[in-house]
Amino acid sequence: MAEIDIGLGKSARQGITLDQVALVPSRRTRDLDKVDLSWQIDAYRVDLPFLTSPMDSVTTPERAGEVDALGGLGVLDLEGVWARHEDPSAALAEVAEMDDVEMARARLRALYDAPVNHDLVTERIKAMHAAGAYAAGSVSPKRVASMADTLLRAELDLLVISGTVISAEHVSDADDTLNLKQFVRELETPVIVGGCASYRAALHLMRTGAAGVLVGIDGGRSATTGSVTGIGSPLATSIADVRAARMRHLDETGVYVHVIADGGLRSGGDIAKAIACGADSVVLGSALAATDGAPGGEWHWGRTAFHPTLPQGDVVRLPSAGTLAEVVSGPTERTDGKANLFGALRQSMAALGFETVKELQSAELVITGG
Amino acid sequence: MAEIDIGLGKSARQGITLDQVALVPSRRTRDLDKVDLSWQIDAYRVDLPFLTSPMDSVTTPERAGEVDALGGLGVLDLEGVWARHEDPSAALAEVAEMDDVEMARARLRALYDAPVNHDLVTERIKAMHAAGAYAAGSVSPKRVASMADTLLRAELDLLVISGTVISAEHVSDADDTLNLKQFVRELETPVIVGGCASYRAALHLMRTGAAGVLVGIDGGRSATTGSVTGIGSPLATSIADVRAARMRHLDETGVYVHVIADGGLRSGGDIAKAIACGADSVVLGSALAATDGAPGGEWHWGRTAFHPTLPQGDVVRLPSAGTLAEVVSGPTERTDGKANLFGALRQSMAALGFETVKELQSAELVITGG
Amino acid sequence: MAEIDIGLGKSARQGITLDQVALVPSRRTRDLDKVDLSWQIDAYRVDLPFLTSPMDSVTTPERAGEVDALGGLGVLDLEGVWARHEDPSAALAEVAEMDDVEMARARLRALYDAPVNHDLVTERIKAMHAAGAYAAGSVSPKRVASMADTLLRAELDLLVISGTVISAEHVSDADDTLNLKQFVRELETPVIVGGCASYRAALHLMRTGAAGVLVGIDGGRSATTGSVTGIGSPLATSIADVRAARMRHLDETGVYVHVIADGGLRSGGDIAKAIACGADSVVLGSALAATDGAPGGEWHWGRTAFHPTLPQGDVVRLPSAGTLAEVVSGPTERTDGKANLFGALRQSMAALGFETVKELQSAELVITGG
């Protein structure tokens, strides 16, 4: 790898962001109907290669059903407002009506002060099943051990264990520290885990037995992790590195672990470039928060925004780019790539001559100047 | 070529844009009248090395005649409003008067809803001939096969087959898919084809028997292809690569295929730099839309702006930089290089000591800092 | 080291700023309470690895005590307003109330016109002792020889000899030119000296017997040294180079000299990245001037702003980011990393898996794109 000297005896790799790359056409093109966007992870096959971000401004049980119908995979935050309140709809609707970010922040903070209720978690999972959708939900590493029984009993289909930075080796004095490897191996439910950003961290996460890893540690468009902690990783580089870990893990074990890009992807171009770097699928957060009737109206936030002593994210305003359906698969009249995301991906693959998402991973990229 | 690691096992070339380069003077200078700007492609010789962009906001049959008189080559969109309406002048004049982009977009969308009429195509070609100009027109790959007879019968002088990304090998189930190689070989009319952006894609287009290839896939100043699809290619790099394909094709076949830079060139400096990278000629779109009495007034658009489900371009506003004559060959009082484009090219070549456009292709470039 | 050609026969190293790097997670994480932030220099051990900048808009005798209580090391400017006026509080309060920068500048200029009074210096040192804090103070190279007796008699605990650029070898005709090496060797008080920015300059400063060196010559957020003199040094590179000097000096002498990053650090991320480049500790100036009740209210300035013929800094406005305690160690509701600086450092180290500040110096960095 290209190492750049920072100073005498200290060097760093040059990282590349998605904004710095572009896709280069090959010598072949194809018709749009000769492009296949489907994705299969574990037993689950979906028409479009995306998960929703497990954020309360993106996914509700009801939205999970709509996403399922559109061909994606909705992931609910199982520690969020739907796990803390019998019916948070009215409270979210109130927030959606607010013009002032301070008021919105205060109201949301209060919502997250309520405790997580396992019975509600069970109820949410059942509601997703009832809506005919896969039930996928997200829990943090700290809480996952204590919630495991609840999740199993409720027959969660897919578990996402997520945090800003997740490792397979956590140093703690606490008695109940999660042994991620043991936990994932013993769980019957398939697990996606992350975020991570490097070859080694990803490889260790893959060795836990996870079905997929989330790549990206910057937390997307509402996060401020970089300013607060100095931690960051240019996404194109992270995806490519984790793809290399996927190849090694496949070589060692015969198991293909999915690489899922997670970090502020907004446009069809972003998605195509993330896949070309090596992703099998993507997480959409802000892109779906910016839709008509989103849970928080135009407000978008992550749970780290409400940390009591050190928030690493904010409540941000995102104007809608259309209905959920329009943003996912069109049609749209928007010209900036923020709607009809998978129509755009299909268009991109047709122009590049690729038939499947897997083939797109071999696309040629160019570093754009400037 | 310099490859930059994106991550482990994935690299990309460093692409360079025209904005990143500048021309370096040599040890020689020359008088302005010792500079020759003429260009010859196939049987056609013009005084100035440019084509107009086949966009309805740039080229009308009447404007094609004016461009011819100024020394350039006007190219009409043979699927545009002039191929769909008996006389679109009044409708365009209406659009030109509009202040609101939404209204302009709606009015234009309606204009493109009318079907293409082969009789009108014939009429336009004859009108260009009648005006004493070369008749050059542009058609998309999808439609070119069905229009071939019409074009031949109307004695089109030069055919431009153009799309965002064109390849010599298109995958399709449709029965009437264009076999570009066979089509170009059999057609008596000389063909220019593109856009393309890479050595291999260009080489395959050259092998179809085309007289010239268009380099550039970003679609110019009104396009949003990059955001929508992630596809892009820094123009300086694309031109240089396609020039390398021209050299190989010349070595293999003895046939010199012209490299024509097409991508948002606005100033005299842009044109000079495109040629120094290897172009024989340039396409001017927004540069000529920004003239007094342009077909759409200050509005500029490409046909992709009106795609029903996924537009890849917008209707943008461009204030005029002068009359068509002033913008092409001056005189001007403007100081930003957006008028007297070929006076500026002449000035540049004089200061650099080059006599012909071909010589300018060997100019020394420097990557400018920052 | 990577040398970049400027032109034929002249090259330069590529320098890297802190803004260009980010910290990369490893395969391990740890709990926040398994992180140790303490720092020891000479006989002095503090809970948090920072000094205050010896600027009158940052440190007063009273603030030094508060900083001590919070776990840091307060450094008073012993040539500033507290060394020139019996009680400058009222005057500073006046400045704090001013809205107009010209008025603030004029009032401050007048304050610095009064002479330095050694009795006041003695009094300030005793006041810091009385407040139970370490007494640390800063003097310029020009004045330090003449003040040495005063400082010794008042039992200053730690002396900072500071200027924009300090060298161990100063060329002068003046009879009383400071021989830095002799001075530091003979002084009983431990000395920190700087700024410096390169391996050789730092090595020579270390050889004077200093306990620590300040790295950074740009003077922080209120300075304009770069525009005025052209002198500058990207901080990540400077810190790494001086760390290399520390290693050589340790190898030659067995003495560990502390590397202290000094140059406009504002956020928790800045601090973490400076340490990862090789710093043992940091100087906080503007970060602490931007607190409730700061000495100059929202105004921040360095003494170079009042140079009679060539100012190299300005009086700038910094809105408060919270109380001093909140900015240093939280809690905060701010999401931009400008408060709870050391909570953020702790969070960063936990996410990166490091137990001590020393370990963080081995963190992997990535150059961020763009």
Next chain:
Amino acid sequence: MAEIDIGLGKSARQGITLDQVALVPSRRTRDLDKVDLSWQIDAYRVDLPFLTSPMDSVTTPERAGEVDALGGLGVLDLEGVWARHEDPSAALAEVAEMDDVEMARARLRALYDAPVNHDLVTERIKAMHAAGAYAAGSVSPKRVASMADTLLRAELDLLVISGTVISAEHVSDADDTLNLKQFVRELETPVIVGGCASYRAALHLMRTGAAGVLVGIDGGRSATTGSVTGIGSPLATSIADVRAARMRHLDETGVYVHVIADGGLRSGGDIAKAIACGADSVVLGSALAATDGAPGGEWHWGRTAFHPTLPQGDVVRLPSAGTLAEVVSGPTERTDGKANLFGALRQSMAALGFETVKELQSAELVITGG
């Protein structure tokens, strides 16, 4: 030299601008009074290493005298308004009073329509002599042959032959084309010639027998050469390259030709960095146009702004940074480096430990990040 691939078979050098570099302190510093700024070219010795730009918004006969008194070398445009009008003072004062750029441009255009009068040229040279200053003046290559007798008879001390790009080998059919080599060799007056930007162009200019060459082809802050012609050259690279030509020419001939940086230098830092790249001296244009009572008030322009068919510069507004004396040698209260330019240079050299301008040419530079 580092070559960067633009594309297959076409590469370019990476150029560096002054903004991208900073000066790195060495291990030595010195007192301000141990710094010597003087400069000698041919028989002329001045206290400060600068020429004024031969622009009517910078230099008048009267200002040339003031500059002489301040220690610099004033250069009058001998084809400008002072060579065309008996007394242009009133007209310039009118322009200075105008608020509207169009009006200013029109008034100036009219002033340059008057013919050059050799008697007035003679008078201006004598006036400079009478004011006790060196008489230095600038003429374009086209006109210099016909003016040579006038200049000699009037006993011009120093002749500057200047244009945007000057070469030693000009291709022309005109009978009276200047043979620069023959002309300079035969002229008794020492000649400075330029602009140029490359090793070879500079070497050929040096071989004409010139005493100095001007480096820089972008024409400073009022020029738009880059947009118009695409020609440009990052100044740090150009200066370093021409310094290499100076070394070769010195080796071949024993003659030291001065390298004079000319291109929009505004601050003390700019001057110090230009010298560190290899310049012996600098041309100051906009820096001196931005002074109280400048000839055009706050308006600044070059003669290329009034080209009848293709202007390559504009009339721009520059607010004053102080009196001429304050801008050149202070004192100042400005903190941005745009006044007390040579006090700043002295300060820079003291902090870097250099005694003479010649020594500063060996300073270490760093490429600053970003």
